[in-house]
Amino acid sequence: MDRVKTGIPGVDEILNGGLIQNSVTIISGSPGIGKSNFAMQYLYNGASQYNEPGVYITVEDTPEKVREYARAFGWDLEKYEKEGKLEIVAQPIYSDEKQKKAEAKKETLAGTIKRLNAKRVVLDSVTLFKYLFPDEISRRVNILNFVKMVKDLGCTTILVAEQHESTPSITYADEHFLADGLMIMFWLQHKEKHERCFRVVKMRGSPINPDIRPMDITDKGIIIYPTQVPLSLE
Numbered sequence: 745m746d747r748v749k750t751g752i753p754g755v756d757e758i759l760n761g762g763l764i765q766n767s768v769t770i771i772s773g774s775p776g777i778g779k780s781n782f783a784m785q786y787l788y789n790g791a792s793q794y795n796e797p798g799v800y801i802t803v804e805d806t807p808e809k810v811r812e813y814a815r816a817f818g819w820d821l822e823k824y825e826k827e828g829k830l831e832i833v834a835q836p837i838y839s840d841e842k843q844k845k846a847e848a849k850k851e852t853l854a855g856t857i858k859r860l861n862a863k864r865v866v867l868d869s870v871t872l873f874k875y876l877f878p879d880e881i882s883r884r885v886n887i888l889n890f891v892k893m894v895k896d897l898g899c900t901t902i903l904v905a906e907q908h909e910s911t912p913s914i915t916y917a918d919e920h921f922l923a924d925g926l927m928i929m930f931w932l933q934h935k936e937k938h939e940r941c942f943r944v945v946k947m948r949g950s951p952i953n954p955d956i957r958p959m960d961i962t963d964k965g966i967i968i969y970p971t972q973v974p975l976s977l978e
């Protein structure tokens with residue numbers, strides 16, 4: 745099976761070489777744990793190291809904010825945007841008909857992916873579908889359509905998902921079953937210390953290392969320690 749390297753320190757070791765090409769993987773976790781940073785690091789590495797263009801779909805942040813967050817890690821997104829290797833798409837929630845019509849004139853997501861010849865896609869976050877489609881069936885159908893679209897276009901995709909509790913166990917949601925892979929991030933406490941942790945829950949078609957691994961957010965981005973044990977589990 746072909747692999748797509750995330751280039752995030754530690755992650756490709758844990759994933760036996762990287763994400764499975766043309767798969768859809770969810771990164772789920774509590775607020776502020778590092779999901780968006782992880783997803784952007786995947787795209788940034790694609791553009792800067794692997795010559796794989798990427799599209800970042802942001803629901804809550806403006807492209808300016810996304811660039812600003814990236815700059816804190818020394819990632820110059822604009823450089824790659826200018827080279828056509830990265831594009832940030834702010835996907836607003838369609839609140840009224842007027843906005844919907846204005847949106848209809850814009851390039852479709854599939855159009856953007858094709859124009860860039862994007863190999864990597866991030867949707868931050870899949871919670872968008874919850875707001876757009878409050879009823880469960882249309883939500884599922886629309887997530888499935890999105891998944892089909894990015895797969896048909898040959899992309900390897902990360903969906904960011906929100907998790908309301910920070911525990912190593914998670915409350916499974918619809919999207920977890922629709923995706924090929926699931927990775928979670930959470931806090932573990934050891935005495936007065938709180939440690940960010942990472943775990944791969946599933947990866948269809950591939951063996952995984954399901955052990956809990958500690959992670960850090962540094963000024964260069966996310967690092968996961970593929971062989972270390974969290975303090976509280978030592």
Ligand SMILES: Nc1ncnc2c1ncn2[C@@H]1O[C@H](COP(=O)(O)OP(=O)(O)OP(=O)(O)O)[C@@H](O)[C@H]1O
Pocket residue numbers: 773774775776777778779780781782816817906961962963964
């Ligand atoms: N340079 C840095 N060094 C260390 N930590 C940093 C740095 N920059 C940002 N962070 C940390 O990154 C965290 C936010 O990460 P991120 O935005 O990826 O979280 P998230 O899981 O997407 O959160 P949300 O659910 O709110 O969107 C912040 O809590 C902040 O402490």
Ligand SMILES: [Mg+2]
Pocket residue numbers: 779780781868
């Ligand atoms: Mg986020």
